[in-house]
Amino acid sequence: MKKIVDLLREHPFFDGIEEEYLEFIGGCGEIVGYSAGDALAEEHAPAEHFFLIRQGRVAIETYVPGHGKVCLQTLQHGDIFGWSWLFPPHQWTFDARAVDRVRAIRLGGKCLREKCSRDTELGYELMRRFARIMTERLQATRMQLLDIYGHPSRPAGGQ
Amino acid sequence: MVPEVFRVERRAEEFPGTFTLHLSPIGMGRVAGFQPGQFSMLYAFGTGEVPISISGPSDQGSGYVYTIRTHGMVTRALENLREGGQLGVRGPFGSDWPISSLAGREILLVAGGLGLAPLRPVIYTLLSRGGGSAVRLFYGARSPREMLYRDELVEWSRSMDVQVSVDQAERGWTGRIGAVTDPLAATSFDAGKSIAFLCGPEVMMRFCIRVLLEKGMPPSAIYLSMERNMKCATGHCGHCQWGPSFICKDGPVFRYEDIRQWFHIRAL
Structure with missing residues (x-):
């Protein structure tokens, strides 16, 4: 069975990270599993972790009065999820729910945060990588906001 | 080019405002072969013509299939056609997927x-x-x-x-x-x-x-x-000119390498 640090090494998010840091990050991690419907995160709850999804699908949701829970995005195999641990007040801003059986590596944000405060090189590396994910998610969200499939500019899309 | 008259054999609602028509020729009408990616001009009698991509199998010689979104007068007239209804078809036109x-x-x-x-x-x-x-x-x-x-x-x-x-x-x-x-x-x-x-x-x-x-x-x-406002479908009217190309004649399928110079020009 592979160790967590081996699994991290295989993930593009950790490409090029020094071995010493990988060992430390791996030491903050644990393998977790969730069944469909289980909560991985709840809005306003303390955010002390982030996740690397290895299997299954996770829905990022929020509660809209009068509509119930609305899913904004799904994340799946290979995706990194959770950056609320990085910034005060360290609380989740959305709910996250397992859509089906999910297996993931849960990494401790608190111990990483403390390490990053002491070791700014690691802090910069992680922040740079999270910034890239945030940028990609923002771009995808902007595309969703464009509602490109809903308003054809010409008689018929693709025609 | 004069449109051939076709009959709606089958009509399927994909979802509100978008439907698929299965057409077959009437009388001596013919079904020209087509390549995936090509389009036809569909003529709603008394209303006008619109370019619509062929969305059925290319090896089926008995008719054409089109999926259409209702957007303007012509597509609304096509939407109102039911099984047995008639329309004109010109084509197929344009380039195909390689x-x-x-x-x-x-x-x-x-x-x-x-x-x-x-x-x-x-x-x-x-x-x-x-x-x-x-x-x-x-x-x-x-x-x-x-x-x-x-x-x-x-x-x-x-x-x-x-x-x-x-x-x-x-x-x-x-x-x-x-x-x-x-x-x-x-x-x-x-x-x-x-x-x-x-x-x-x-x-x-x-x-x-x-x-x-x-x-x-x-x-x-x-x-x-690519899509533009195609009218004649034969590269003569100029409605669908895009850079040095006509979408109807040189397209609608283009290789990105050939068109990237003007693909990123806004409002072209």
Whole structure:
């Protein structure tokens, strides 16, 4: 069975990270599993972790009065999820729910945060990588906001 | 070119405002062969003509299939046609997807919204040749209710990799929610041996091309289907001129390498 640090090494998010840091990050991690419907995160709850999804699908949701829970995005195999641990007040801003059986590596944000405060090189590396994910998610969200499939500019899309 | 008269054999509602017509010729009318990616001019008598991509199998000589979104007067007139109704058909016109160059390559089909319709003949052709294992379809739609060919998507997923993503969904949808660029960015392929066909809203294709180029795919391996206001369909009227090309005659399928100079010019 592979160790967590081996699994991290295989993930593009950790490409090029020094071995010493990988060992430390791996030491903050644990393998977790969730069944469909289980909560991985709840809005306003303390955010002390982030996740690397290895299997299954996770829905990022929020509660809209009068509509119930609305899913904004799904994340799946290979995706990194959770950056609320990085910034005060360290609380989740959305709910996250397992859509089906999910297996993931849960990494401790608190111990990483403390390490990053002491070791700014690691802090910069992680922040740079999270910034890239945030940028990609923002771009995808902007595309969703464009509602490109809903308003054809010409008689018929693709025609 | 004079339109041939065709009859609606079958009409299917894909979802409100989008429908599929199965047509066959009347009397001595003929069904000209077509290549996947080509389009016809459909004439709603007394109202006008619109360009519509052919979305049925290219090896079926008995008729044509078109999937149409209601948007203006002509498409509204076509929407009102029922089985037995008649309309005029000119064509097929335009360039086609380069299916002959697919052998031995990984094939990425990227469709958004109604853009799946012009790619459906490609899928039929590839599956009929048993080449599904090399094909990956990325389909983005507004919502699960506004997806085309839902039954076929399930069927195709047995033979090829089908990744559907929707912008929004009600609770109960267990598929992917997000932009179509996400699964495309997450997929691994040999950029030097792959080819991509894109069809959908232009802005979607722009973002998808960016992803493909970042993953190392050469511009010569990316093909896209363009839309403009086509009228004559023979390159004479100039309505669909786009840079030095006419979409109706030189397109609608273009190789990105050949058109990238003006693809990124705004308002062209």
